[in-house]
Amino acid sequence: MHLQSQERDGFVQGHIHAVLEQPFAVARAALSEPPAWCALLLLASNVKACESRVTETAARLDLKVAATVRQTADEASLLGFQWRITVSDPDYLRIEMRAEEGPAGTRNYRLYAQLVELDRTRSLLRLSYEFAYSRTGGVAIRLYLATVARAKVGFTMEDGQPIRGLRGLVERNTMRYYIALSTYVEAQAASQPLEKALRNWYASAEKYPSQLHELTREEYLAMKRIEFAIHRSQKSTP
Numbered sequence: 001m002h003l004q005s006q007e008r009d010g011f012v013q014g015h016i017h018a019v020l021e022q023p024f025a026v027a028r029a030a031l032s033e034p035p036a037w038c039a040l041l042l043l044a045s046n047v048k049a050c051e052s053r054v055t056e057t058a059a060r061l062d063l064k065v066a067a068t069v070r071q072t073a074d075e076a077s078l079l080g081f082q083w084r085i086t087v088s089d090p091d092y093l094r095i096e097m098r099a100e101e102g103p104a105g106t107r108n109y110r111l112y113a114q115l116v117e118l119d120r121t122r123s124l125l126r127l128s129y130e131f132a133y134s135r136t137g138g139v140a141i142r143l144y145l146a147t148v149a150r151a152k153v154g155f156t157m158e159d160g161q162p163i164r165g166l167r168g169l170v171e172r173n174t175m176r177y178y179i180a181l182s183t184y185v186e187a188q189a190a191s192q193p194l195e196k197a198l199r200n201w202y203a204s205a206e207k208y209p210s211q212l213h214e215l216t217r218e219e220y221l222a223m224k225r226i227e228f229a230i231h232r233s234q235k236s237t238p
Contacts, residue, residue, distance in 0.1 A: 003155050003175065005167040011108075012166045013130035014174030020125050020182055022189050024117035027125075028093050030188040031113065031181070034059040034083045037097070038231070040184035043201045044176040045214055048227060049073035051234060052083075059083040061097065067144060069214045073227070077103035081111070091117035104140035108132040111177065127181065129174040141166065153210055162210065172211050179204045198224050 001018040020027055030036060038050035038061060048071065049064040061083050064076040079099040087094040092115070099109040112128040133141060145152070145165055154168030155175065162168070179201055187197035202220050205212040215223070 001178075003171060005154065005156060005163075005171045005174070007165075007167050007170075010134070011130065011132045012170045013128065014167075014170040016125070016127045016174055016178045018125050018127075018178060018182070019118065020115075020123045020185060021121070022123055022185055023121055024091060024093075024115065024123045026189045027115055027123045027185050030185045031093065031095065031115065032085065032088075034061060036184070036188075037061055037083060037095075038063075040180045041177065042227060042231060043180040043183055043197060043224070045069045045205070045212075045220060045223075046173070046176060047180075048076045049231065063099075069223070073230070079109055081109070102131060104144075105134040106131050106141070107134070113181065125178075125181070127174065127178050129170060129177060131170075141169075145169065155208070155211060168211075175208065175212065176205070194228060195221075 001016060003014065003016050005012070005014040007013075034052040034054055038052045041047045041061075041063060042050050046066050046069055047063060048066050051062045053060045053062070059082070061081040063079045063081060064073045065079055066076040079102055081097040081099045083095070083097050085093065086096050093113075094115075095113045097111040101107055102109050109131045110128065112126075114126040116124040118124045142165070152168060152172065153162035153164055154171035156163045156167065156171065163171070183197055183201045183204060186192075186200065198221055199217075202217050206217075
């Protein structure tokens with residue numbers, strides 16, 4: 001796995017290249033429907049709710065993303081993503097999610113997943129997460145980073161220290177979403193129950209305690225059981 005990030009001209013971006021230990025056909029089947037993306041993104045600690053809406057011509061994911069993991073869905077910010085498959089070939093899949101507006105002066109959110117067949121048993125994934133911010137939005141985000149998230153760091157090392165700031169933020173979210181995607185694909189391939197997927201997400205995130213530790217395992221599991229229960233009840237409501 002390789003993670004990198006960049007920040008320039010009011011724009012911040014993170015990329016992960018990683019090998020999934022699943023055949024392309026299995027990974028592709030797991031990722032090719034909008035409701036699956038709600039289920040996988042909800043594994044991430046900072047995603048509090050997700051609703052997918054699919055019509056004949058478009059698909060939308062309404063994602064509630066929290067500034068702190070202890071926020072509820074009502075307190076979290078809404079990101080309304082347009083979801084679509086832009087390329088679907090026998091050995092290549094590209095999915096794009098786009099949200100034009102975000103909280104605190106942020107905009108142009110993008111989440112891209114590209115999946116390529118590597119060999120008979122493995123797939124190559126490139127996951128990209130990015131957003132832009134206005135001058136006012138930059139002030140708001142930096143205030144958040146200097147207060148609520150002041151202890152948070154990213155993964156890239158510069159001058160012997162992990163980066164902080166906006167690059168640290170985008171690296172943490174990119175990693176959260178990568179772990180969610182890889183955990184979800186693995187769970188689908190093995191027909192694992194939700195409880196196993198939740199435990200696997202937490203175990204994977206805890207490999208990076210400086211960046212991603214926020215809750216104890218039991219706190220995370222209790223929180224996600226409630227959030228998934230709400231998600232399931234909303235899906236069944238006419």
